[in-house]
Amino acid sequence: MAQRTKYSMVKDHILNWINDGTVKPGEKIPPESELVHSFGVSRHTIRQAVGELVNEGYLYREQGSGTYCSHVLPNPIPETIERISNGKNIGVITTYMSDYIFPSIIRGIESHLASKGYTLTLSCTDNDVERERQCLEMMIDRQIDGLIVEPTKSSNYNPNIKYYLELEQQHIPYLMINQFYSQLVPAHLIMDDEKGGFLAAEHLIKLGHERILGLFKTDDLQGVHRMSGFIRAFREYGLPLEPELIVTYTTEDMVPSFYDSIGYFFENAEERPSGVVCYNDQLALSVLDQLRKLHLSVPQDISLVGYDDSILAVATEVKLTSVLHPKQELGRAAAEWIIAAVEKQEAPPSHIYEPELIIRNSTAPFNRLESKLG
Known part of the structure; x- marks a missing residue:
């Protein structure tokens, strides 16, 4: 069974506060900075967790004031x-x-x-x-x-x-x-996940990116087909595709060490890819976290594409370009x-x-000069 992500653990902890009355309806939850310190996670991890709880109706935001526990809570979905x-x-x-x-x-x-x-x-x-x-x-x-x-x-x-x-x-x-x-x-x-993978890669290719990292989960056919579309885009545009820039993983591989290993591809400025296509938005935000640790910016340094256009695609200040589900x-x-x-x-x-690519601010044209300076 896959290990839970950091943001889901934060989300569950805040849900426990709500369910056991630690935070009552109408009360404000701790500010973002305090949550970052309490949970020992990044700011964007907190934003993912809180963003989902807002979307699901457990929390609501008041502009300039903070985030509060809802007065009318939705029914949680139990195991069965x-x-x-x-x-x-x-x-x-x-x-x-x-x-x-x-x-x-x-x-x-x-x-x-x-x-x-x-x-x-x-x-x-x-x-x-x-x-x-x-x-x-x-x-x-x-x-x-x-x-x-x-x-x-x-x-x-x-x-x-x-x-x-x-x-x-x-x-x-x-x-x-x-x-x-x-x-x-x-x-x-x-x-049509094959076409979705094609659209994601084609978007970056048309923006001038050639060294594009593809990250695909392969124990589900969705990921296999998305990878096939990714490969087809390179063939149709006559671009070489370096085998080491296609990384596959399974459900069991989704552990912290896997997410940490993604940073390896970006440590060397001369060899780093300028774009990344991810199996889904959840993985894309993990890549974003690794890039931030390396002090790399999206899309200035790396363009990033997710998949599914989930609520996670707009959960942080970097809004993900993503394929609509x-x-x-x-x-x-x-x-x-x-x-x-x-x-x-x-x-x-x-x-x-039919897939549709939703373009946001996580992708930008490839800047060859900046890439050389990086």
Whole structure:
């Protein structure tokens, strides 16, 4: 299981303050400088954590005054929850649940299911195949009427295929989101991640960057496809791609030492890349943290591109150029599909969402003179 990031630990600690009454509704949380000192993390890590809590409704900001605990708190999403209604029961399994883009996807699913009187049973795998097995067994035991699932480690062979075949034998429809298992080729709603990776690299190439570092998670097909698009951009623009500038990692590699190792690529001014394309926004902010430790600026020294256009893309003063993920739209479409399938209506076909690059201030034209002086 992946080790939790610093900002998620800070976020959870502040949530504990809220839940146990240390910070009461209407009270101000400690200022940013105090939080930096208390947690021993960077300023942008605090901003990520607080920014997410603001976005999720736990905190609110008052201009020129500070950040406060909300008077009306949202319901937290526990490990496994069930919404009670008079409708049929739809299971939802995601790789993660409480952070990054997943709350938006879940809200899209839940809001539409609730509007149609359906029950929602929700669980997550933490991108672990054994956890996925447990989730599938639980869903089958609960006699769900349909299942929406995000595959676990989709680029590897999945030992849980038999559970999906059991769903088919029981005529229980299921839909996969974000990716799908190639052994099954089920109905799916996904992004064209290959094109997304291409757009990210092409953007930097068009800005004059040639030495571009690509960081890709490869135990999920999303990362494999994003890397493929990254490589294709270099080929189509006739640029050489140095093999050492493509770095891959897996869920288990996401530990502090991995994030620290990223700084290695930027220590030598003569060899450092001028741009970076990241698997997602979360990784991009970790790269940003490493660059700050080396006293390098984005985009003046290094241009940085994320992926998913999550709330993290605008969580710091450096606003990330990022590839847009449909998030809530995808969640709603998944709910519409599964309801149609459960009610024996004609379900919409599988759909591949076209990526869109959202350009912000983390990327800039390559300055050859500044690069030489650096």
